[in-house]
Amino acid sequence: MHRPPAKCFEDLEVWQIAHQLTLSVYRFSGNLPKSEKYGLISQIRRAAVSVPANIAEGFKKRGVKDKMRYYNIAQGSLEECRYYLILIRDLGYGDPKESLGKIGSIQNLLGTYIKKLMDK
Secondary structure: OOOOOOOOOHOOOHHHHHHHHHHHHHHHHOOOOOOHOOOOHHHHHHHHHHHHHHHHHHOOOOOHHHHHHHHHHHHHHHHHHHHHHHOOOOHOOOOOOOHHHHHHHHHEEEEEEEHHHOOO
16 A cells, blocks of 8 residues: 655654554553552653654654654653553553554554665
């Protein structure tokens, strides 16, 4: 399937799914114990927001090297988010299956996007 070139970061499928992940994390983390307000809730929200934010920032960078840096930061934040979701699950705070599934999709898309950039 051929897509027209993205005009803004919101056109990127990877950003769209990353944004959905952030919304999902905010909803899910709102149900965590209040004792986690300044701990786990704060950390996972920060990591989740970082993913689409770095994709958006990287989109506007002109050089491939600059773009790659931001997309790599997004990858790191994605892994950090994955860990927090695993921790939430293992602490018995809930089942973040939906969010973990989104992370897999984002990883695949972001990996493909980075590979295409590297081929340029």
